[in-house]
Every structure is written in C-alpha cells, then in structure tokens.
Amino acid sequence: MKxxxxxxxxxxxxxxxxxxxQRGGQQRGGQVSTxxxxxxxxxxxxxxxxxxNKIKPLLENQKAEKKASMEARKAARESGVRPSKEEREQLNADSKEKATAFNTEMKNILDEEQFAKFEAMANEKKGNTENRGKKKKN
Structure with a gap:
C-alpha cells in the first residue's frame, strides 16, 4: 500500500x-515578453x-493596449456589468481596427518576403489559438 x-x-x-x-518562456497570464x-x-x-528599433515600440504599444483592455474586461466582469450587443460589436470593431493598423505599420517596416513570413506566423498563431479554444469547449 505504501x-x-x-x-x-x-x-x-x-x-x-x-x-x-512546458510553459517555459511565458510570463504570468501566458504573455510573452516584448x-x-x-x-x-x-x-x-x-x-x-x-x-x-521600429518594431519594438509597436510591440510595446500593442502589449500595453491588450493589458488595458484585459483589465477593463476584468473590472466589468467583477462589477457584474455585461456589455450590450452594440458595445461588444464596437469592441470587436476597435480590436480589428487596431490589428489592421498594426499590420499596416508592419508592412511599412518589413520587406515583401519578411511581411509574407510575418503573416504566415500570425495566421499559424491565430489557428493555434482557435484550436485551443475548441479543445477547452469539448
């Protein structure tokens, strides 16, 4: 028995x-450092x-914006206030607008080959995120 x-x-x-x-390089909250x-x-x-030198401030800005939006969502969740459908749609639209602006900046900084690789990396990461969410739901 022992x-x-x-x-x-x-x-x-x-x-x-x-x-x-396995979580190795990730910091608290699953975020990787800039x-x-x-x-x-x-x-x-x-x-x-x-x-x-051009990309680093973009990444830092993106990380700060994500952190701020996470904190806002957390505060709203803790207060019990749920956003209306219009507010959720606006948040999604803002998020997509920020992503588009980030990609535009990256396109201006990177050459064509680098940008193609960057998009492939982003799509791969996006696919991994979607699959992870599906695994949790099942």
Whole structure:
C-alpha cells in the first residue's frame, strides 16, 4: 500500500513539473515578453537593427493596449456589468481596427518576403489559438 501511495505522489509531482517546464518562456497570464517576441521575430524574419528599433515600440504599444483592455474586461466582469450587443460589436470593431493598423505599420517596416513570413506566423498563431479554444469547449 505504501508503495502505491509513493508512486502516485511521484507521478503527480512529475506531471506538475512537466507542465511548469512546458510553459517555459511565458510570463504570468501566458504573455510573452516584448523582448522575447522581438528576438523570435528577429531570427524568423532576419530583421535588421533598424527594423528592430521600429518594431519594438509597436510591440510595446500593442502589449500595453491588450493589458488595458484585459483589465477593463476584468473590472466589468467583477462589477457584474455585461456589455450590450452594440458595445461588444464596437469592441470587436476597435480590436480589428487596431490589428489592421498594426499590420499596416508592419508592412511599412518589413520587406515583401519578411511581411509574407510575418503573416504566415500570425495566421499559424491565430489557428493555434482557435484550436485551443475548441479543445477547452469539448
């Protein structure tokens, strides 16, 4: 009996350790730091130093906007106030507008080949996010 309990404890500890290691470079809340994002983009897209200097403020701004909107949603959720359909539509429209503006800026900074790779990376990430949501619902 002692052996079974010991084995169960070890399996549970191993599982938690493995899950923590898989989250590796992510910070609290599952967000990757701006520096890590820029490093990944630099290696994947072969960014020049000038491009890095132009992209870094965009990434920081995007991260700050996402954080602010998350905090606003959290505050609304805690207060029990649900946005109306029109408000949700407006939030979605604003989000799409910000994404379009970000992509336009990126297109101005990157060359055609780099931008094509950037879009492919974004579409892959978007697909992973959609699949993750579907797994949770099932």
């Amino acid at each position: 052996n079974i309990v010991t084995i169960l404890v070890l399996v549970i500890a191993f599982t938690f350790t493995t899950q923590a290691q 520096e890590k994002m820029l490093e990944k983009m630099t290696t994947d897209l072969n960014l020049t130093e000038d491009q890095q």
